[in-house]
Amino acid sequence: MTLEQYAQISNYTTFAATCVLGLALLAYVAEWAFARKVEANAPVMADSDGTVSPSLESADVEPVTDRLSRIGLVLTVLATALMVVSVVTRGLAAQRVPWGNMYEFGLMGITIALIIYLVLVWRHQVQWAGGIVVAFGLVVLGMSLSTYVPAGPLVPALDSHWFIIHVGAVVLAGAFFLVGAAASVLYLIRARAEAKGTVGPVLRRFPAAAVMDKIAYRVNAMAFPLWTFGALIAGPIWAHYAWGRYWGWDPKEVWAFITWVVYAGYLHARATAGWKGRRAAYFCLIGFVTFLFSYYGVNLFGSGLHSYAK
Amino acid sequence: MSERSERTKGRASELAPREFLRWMWRQLTSMRTALFLLLLLAVAAIPGSFIPQRGVDARAVQIFFTDHPTLAPILDAIGMFSVYSSPWFSAIYLLLMISLVGCIIPRIGVYARALRARPPRAPRNFARMPASGSFTTTASVDEVMQAGRSVLRRARIDVVDEGGASELRAEKGFLRELGNLVFHVSIVVVLIGVAIGALWGYRGAVIVTEGNGFSNTLSQYNEFDSGPLFDPEDLPPFSFRLDRMIAEFHADPDSPQYGAPKMFRADVTYTERPGDEPTPYEIFVNHPLSLDGGEVFLPGQGYAPVVRVTDAEGEVVFDDAVVFLPEDGSYRSSGVIKVPDAQPTQWGFQGFFLPTAVSTGDGQASETIYPGAVNPLIGLRMWTGDLGLDDGEPQSVYVLEKEGMQEVLDEDGEPFNISLSPGQSQALPGGGTIEFVELRRFARFQIASTPGVMLPLVGVSVGVVGLIASLMVRPRRTWIRAKATTGDDGRSLTVVDVAALDRVPRDELPDDLDEFLASLREELGETTSAQENRT
Numbered sequence: 001m002t003l004e005q006y007a008q009i010s011n012y013t014t015f016a017a018t019c020v021l022g023l024a025l026l027a028y029v030a031e032w033a034f035a036r037k038v039e040a041n042a043p044v045m046a047d048s049d050g051t052v053s054p055s056l057e058s059a060d061v062e063p064v065t066d067r068l069s070r071i072g073l074v075l076t077v078l079a080t081a082l083m084v085v086s087v088v089t090r091g092l093a094a095q096r097v098p099w100g101n102m103y104e105f106g107l108m109g110i111t112i113a114l115i116i117y118l119v120l121v122w123r124h125q126v127q128w129a130g131g132i133v134v135a136f137g138l139v140v141l142g143m144s145l146s147t148y149v150p151a152g153p154l155v156p157a158l159d160s161h162w163f164i165i166h167v168g169a170v171v172l173a174g175a176f177f178l179v180g181a182a183a184s185v186l187y188l189i190r191a192r193a194e195a196k197g198t199v200g201p202v203l204r205r206f207p208a209a210a211v212m213d214k215i216a217y218r219v220n221a222m223a224f225p226l227w228t229f230g231a232l233i234a235g236p237i238w239a240h241y242a243w244g245r246y247w248g249w250d251p252k253e254v255w256a257f258i259t260w261v262v263y264a265g266y267l268h269a270r271a272t273a274g275w276k277g278r279r280a281a282y283f284c285l286i287g288f289v290t291f292l293f294s295y296y297g298v299n300l301f302g303s304g305l306h307s308y309a310k
Numbered sequence: 311m312s313e314r315s316e317r318t319k320g321r322a323s324e325l326a327p328r329e330f331l332r333w334m335w336r337q338l339t340s341m342r343t344a345l346f347l348l349l350l351l352a353v354a355a356i357p358g359s360f361i362p363q364r365g366v367d368a369r370a371v372q373i374f375f376t377d378h379p380t381l382a383p384i385l386d387a388i389g390m391f392s393v394y395s396s397p398w399f400s401a402i403y404l405l406l407m408i409s410l411v412g413c414i415i416p417r418i419g420v421y422a423r424a425l426r427a428r429p430p431r432a433p434r435n436f437a438r439m440p441a442s443g444s445f446t447t448t449a450s451v452d453e454v455m456q457a458g459r460s461v462l463r464r465a466r467i468d469v470v471d472e473g474g475a476s477e478l479r480a481e482k483g484f485l486r487e488l489g490n491l492v493f494h495v496s497i498v499v500v501l502i503g504v505a506i507g508a509l510w511g512y513r514g515a516v517i518v519t520e521g522n523g524f525s526n527t528l529s530q531y532n533e534f535d536s537g538p539l540f541d542p543e544d545l546p547p548f549s550f551r552l553d554r555m556i557a558e559f560h561a562d563p564d565s566p567q568y569g570a571p572k573m574f575r576a577d578v579t580y581t582e583r584p585g586d587e588p589t590p591y592e593i594f595v596n597h598p599l600s601l602d603g604g605e606v607f608l609p610g611q612g613y614a615p616v617v618r619v620t621d622a623e624g625e626v627v628f629d630d631a632v633v634f635l636p637e638d639g640s641y642r643s644s645g646v647i648k649v650p651d652a653q654p655t656q657w658g659f660q661g662f663f664l665p666t667a668v669s670t671g672d673g674q675a676s677e678t679i680y681p682g683a684v685n686p687l688i689g690l691r692m693w694t695g696d697l698g699l700d701d702g703e704p705q706s707v708y709v710l711e712k713e714g715m716q717e718v719l720d721e722d723g724e725p726f727n728i729s730l731s732p733g734q735s736q737a738l739p740g741g742g743t744i745e746f747v748e749l750r751r752f753a754r755f756q757i758a759s760t761p762g763v764m765l766p767l768v769g770v771s772v773g774v775v776g777l778i779a780s781l782m783v784r785p786r787r788t789w790i791r792a793k794a795t796t797g798d799d800g801r802s803l804t805v806v807d808v809a810a811l812d813r814v815p816r817d818e819l820p821d822d823l824d825e826f827l828a829s830l831r832e833e834l835g836e837t838t839s840a841q842e843n844r845t
Contacts, residue, residue, distance in 0.1 A: 150566035156574050160596040214817075221781040228774050237767070241596045244607035244756035245513060246763065247504075249366055249394050254359040258352045265348040267781075272341045290352070298359070 007093035007151040010086045014107060017082035018145070021138055024075035028131030031068035032202045065205075072130050073121065080118060083111040093151035099167045100154050102299060105174075106144020110137050112175035120179070120215060128205040129186050129212075136182045143296055162238030169230025174291060176223030177263075180216045181288035184281040187212035191278060213277065216284055217270055224263050231256040255294030262287040338405065339412035347406040354402055358393035361385060365392060365535075407501060414494045421487050428468050429479035432789035436809035441823040444807045446795075449834045451476045451804050454792040457833035461826065462788060475793040483786055483813065489779025496773025503765030512536035512545070512604075513758040518552045519614040519631040520750040525549035526604065526757065546603030546759075550580035553590075555611050555751035559682045569640070569680050576608050576753045593755075603759055610754035612636045612643055613663050615688055615732075615746055619649050622741030627651040631750050634663040635708060641665045641681035646710045647690070648697050652742070656697045659728070659744070660710045661690035676729075686749050690728040692718040692738065785813035788826070806830070 001009075087108055091098035099108045114137060121127045154163070191209035193199045206212070235256065236246040247253060266283035269275040337343055362370035371391050375382040389396030436442040447454065455469050458478045465482035514534035518524050526549060528534060528542040536542060554577040560567040576593040582601050593599050599606040612635060619628035627649050634643035647659040666680035667687035676687060696714030698705065705711060718726045718739055728736050728744055735745035791807040808830070810823050 152565070152567040152570065153560075153572070155571050156595040162596075225774055225778045225781065228770075228777060233767070233770050233774065238596075240760075240763075241598060241607075243609055244598065244605065244758045246507075246760060246766075249358055249363060251359040254355050258355050261348050261352040261355070265345055265352070268341060268345055268348070272345065275341075275345065301360070 001092075003093050003095070003151070006089045010090040010093055010151065013082045013086040013089065014145075017079045017086060018138070018141055020075050020079040020082060021134055021141065024072050024079060025131060025134045025138060027068050027072035027075060028134060031065050031072060032131065032205075034065045034068060035201045035205060069127060069130070072134075073127050076114065076130060076134060077118060080111065080114040083107065083114060087111050090151055094153065096154060097164050097168065099171050100158060100163075101149055102147040102296070103144050103149055105167065105171055105295065106140055106147070108171045109174045109178065110141050110144070112172060113137060113140075113178045116175060116179045116219070117182075124207070124211065124215060126207050126211075126215065128207065129182065132186055133179070133182050136178060140178065140292075143292075147299075157242050160238060160241060162234055162241065166230055166234040166238050169226050169234055173223045173226035173230055174295065176219050176226065177288050177291050180219040180223060181285055183212045183216035183219065184284040184288075187216055188278065188281050188285075191281075213281070216281065220263060220266060220284060220287075224267060227256075227260060227263065232260060251298045252294060255290060255298050259287060259290040259294055262290050335412060338409050341413075344406065344409050344413065347402060347409060351402050351406060354399050355393070357390055361390050361393070363391060363393065365394070368533075403501075407498065410494055411498065414491055417487070418491055421491060424487070425484065429466055429481040429787065431470075431472070432477050432479060432791060433809065436789070436791070436807050439809035439811055440815070441811075441819045442807070442809040443823055443827050444805065445827065445831065446797075447804050447806060447831070447834055447836055448801065449804055449836070450802075451792045451794050453834060454790065454804055454806050454830075457830055458790045461829045461833055465786075465788065472791075475791050478788075478790040478792075480788040480790075481785070482788075483783050485779045486783035486785050486814075487780070489776040489781075489783060492776030493773045493780055496769045496776060499769035500766040500773070503762055503767075503769055506762035506765065507537075507760040509537040509539040510762070511758070511760045512540050512542075513756065515609075515754060515756050517633055517752050517754050519633065519752040520552055520555055522631075523549060523551035524755070531757075546601065547584055548580060548582050548601045548604065549584075550578045550591075550599070550606065551588075552753055553577045553579055555753045557611055557682070557751065559680065561680075561682065571639075571681070574608060574611055576611070576755075578606075580606075593753075604757050605759065607756040607758070608753060609756050610636075612641065612752055612754070613665060613683065613686070614750045614752040615663060615686065616748050616750055617647055617688070618735075618745045618747050619647070619652070619657070620743045620745075621649075621652045621657075623653055625651075625653070627653075627657075629747075631752070633707075633752050639681065640678050642678050644708075646708055648699070648707070648710070650697055650699055655694045656699075656715075658693040658695075658697055658710045658712075658715055659690040660693070661688065661728070663688050683749055686732055686746075688728070688730045688746050690730075690744070691725050692728065694718055784816060786819075787811045787813070790830075 087098045087104070090104060090107065094100065094104075098104045113133075117126075117130075117133045121130075186206055187209050190199070190203055190206050190212060193203050194209050207215075235253070239248070239253075240246045262283060266280055266287055269280040269283050362374050364371050374391075385391065389398065393399055433439060436444075449457070455476050455478055458480075459467055459469070462478075462480045462482070465480040466484075468479045470477050470479070512535070514531040516524055516530060516532050524530055526545045526547060528545065534542075556573070556575045556577070558572040558574075560570045560572050562568060574595050577590065578593060578599065579588045579590050580599060580601065581588050591599050593606060593608045595608055598608070612633070614631040614633045616631045617628065618626060621627045628647065628651070632645050632647050634645035636643045643663040643665075645661065645663060647657075649657040649659075664676055664678035664685075664687045665682060666678050666684040667676040668679050668685070669676050676689065693710065693712055693715035695716050698711040698714050720726045720739070726739055728738075730736060730744070730746035732746050732749055735743045737743055788810045789808070793805050793807075795803050795805050797803045808823065808827060810819060810826070812819050
């Protein structure tokens with residue numbers, strides 16, 4: 001196959017994955033809608049731990065939500081597979097690792113985040129959270145599609161081994177941050193309902209707040225060392241070779257630093273009595289926003305040395 | 311005022327400052343303060359990413375001053391143009407460092423004691439532990455203790471006899487706190503290393519045109535910045551000559567990459583110490599020239615056409631390569647030629663350089679369509695008068711001060727346009743000529759030295775290892791209690807009780823305990839058919 005054909009396959013599969021992910025979101029939303037309907041027609045008995053024991057009347061509706069959930073999951077798996085094809089062919093087309101610009105960074109990040117999500121579904125049965133994860137994924141995918149550039153070789157400044165290491169570590173950390181933020185959102189929603197005692201038919205299907213909090217922590221605990229390595233070690237070393245200084249407070253560096261500081265705050269908050277739970281979750285969300293800003297906002301608003309990454 | 315109250319007051323003033331300091335110290339080293347300072351540091355770092363910074367882009371700061379003449383001085387007064395060296399930013403991170411040191415020093419003491427301490431005794435009631443279980447075995451108490459030791463081999467273990475039973479106490483996971491301490495100490499080390507680099511380091515930039523050289527002295531730099539403890543006299547005495555600057559761009563017009571940079575390379579000949587043999591070297595982006603006491607980087611390059619100017623009397627008054635600074639990725643570049651020796655009045659030229667010029671129609675300015683030099687073109691306008699070079703004010707070579715000058719016009723009263731390709735020359739109004747002799751390139755080199763840089767690099771790398779340990783290692787205490795008993799059939803049996811406690815709660819604990827029980831019994835040579843009950 002020629003390079004152009006690989007590039008084409010990558011573009012088509014990205015498009016297909018976006019559509020499939022959209023359908024998956026529809027399935028999840030429909031699932032929630034049906035769950036609500038079940039509740040309206042025949043209240044289900046829920047145990048204190050959130051498990052659902054359907055009453056007899058709802059027995060015929062219950063499988064519908066299960067089926068929708070399964071459809072959503074299958075579509076998510078399909079979208080993930082398409083994304084894997086997309087990034088691999090993109091790499092083949094450009095003849096290098098597929099994270100050389102913002103577009104590719106976004107595709108790569110989403111692909112990894114979806115894989116992490118599927119692993120979590122497999123290990124922790126969090127498939128009810130699929131809607132939120134897929135919605136997050138679509139937003140970030142949209143952001144990266146808006147920065148589309150055709151596949152091609154790198155500018156000389158990016159031609160370095162440190163490019164693979166620095167951007168690779170950062171994109172991996174970003175994917176973990178994304179999953180962690182999605183878990184924190186779910187945690188906040190669910191924890192609030194649990195505190196008020198208003199865990200509704202939809203929320204009941206989500207994992208318990210404690211589970212979401214733990215997932216968020218574990219994912220972020222993986223992301224933080226990766227981010228430290230990628231943004232604060234590999235980044236400065238490469239900056240030294242490319243620009244002749246290790247750290248120069250370039251806007252991207254500033255925001256990478258801010259992201260690091262906020263996530264450091266998150267890890268400390270989670271280990272502090274009185275800050276665990278809700279406040280820690282806010283730290284995590286602020287952290288993710290600063291990460292998104294370092295990825296997307298800095299290139300949109302600022303100039304800086306990282307601007308070629310567009 | 312009574313004597314007594316005087317005395318109390320005197321004592322209070324003796325004690326109060328100490329108490330107050332202690333209270334302050336406790337506040338400062340509390341986690342709440344640390345969290346607050348972390349957030350504050352994040353917020354304080356934000357303005358520097360939106361407002362241009364002197365240390366990053368001094369020219370952008372100048373432009374900001376021109377664009378916002380009222381706002382800029384106010385921002386300047388509160389250090390907004392050098393946020394990261396401003397007193398308030400420094401205050402936040404210094405407080406954070408004090409808070410950090412105040413937190414880790416006591417913890418190091420606690421950790422040192424914990425390292426020497428023996429594992430704690432078993433709780434009386436194992437059922438109250440997060441995970442516990444028991445089984446009965448035909449193995450002896452000693453065999454059980456031995457098996458426990460070998461299964462828990464990496465933990466710290468004590469075996470004691472306690473009230474007719476043997477008790478094994480095990481604790482593992484000391485690396486967690488060690489990792490935590492290492493990570494926090496490494497942050498301090500990194501900061502010290504960065505400070506050393508900033509105090510004794512230097513950084514400068516210089517533009518060199520092909521065929522010209524550079525020797526590492528202060529006067530040769532276009533820009534120079536050094537730490538307060540660096541003496542410019544100590545600049546290492548290396549020198550180099552730029553033999554050739556090569557810039558390649560993607561040339562296939564059908565490719566989406568058309569015009570994107572492909573390769574930049576500066577071929578230099580350097581002399582590390584005066585008297586050394588000159589050595590050739592190729593400097594690429596990402597591939598600097600490392601010399602004793604400094605490194606030479608290639609962050610930028612561009613075009614420097616050689617221009618020759620002859621005045622009305624036929625004298626060659628200017629003959630040199632003129633650096634045209636690229637305005638963007640198209641390499642449309644702008645430049646200035648100052649000719650102070652022209653007679654009878656000084657001349658100045660200002661204009662642009664296009665690497666691959668195409669005309670866009672009659673009366674329209676030409677544009678460049680490719681950054682490589684396929685059809686180079688210089689377009690200039692001309693001024694005469696006083697260049698203002700003699701009033702003692704230092705001038706930028708890239709800016710023409712037009713205050714004392716008048717633009718030269720053609721017969722129609724329009725600005726007189728000069729348009730030159732290589733080899734062409736053009737007559738100037740009032741006599742004289744200007745000639746585009748040949749095209750050369752220039753390289754912009756950055757020369758820098760950051761002494762002691764290995765300290766923060768090694769520090770942060772060790773720190774990350776510590777960080778991973780502090781996040782992944784699970785401290786766990788395990789207890790085994792074994793008591794000899796006699797079975798119904800008169801055989802001697804041993805009842806084994808096991809309990810485990812995680813210092814950092816984890817929900818895999820019950821599963822881990824099951825696994826532990828299984829390995830313990832395997833070690834005892836048992837099959838799983840024996841009695842077992844997990845609680």
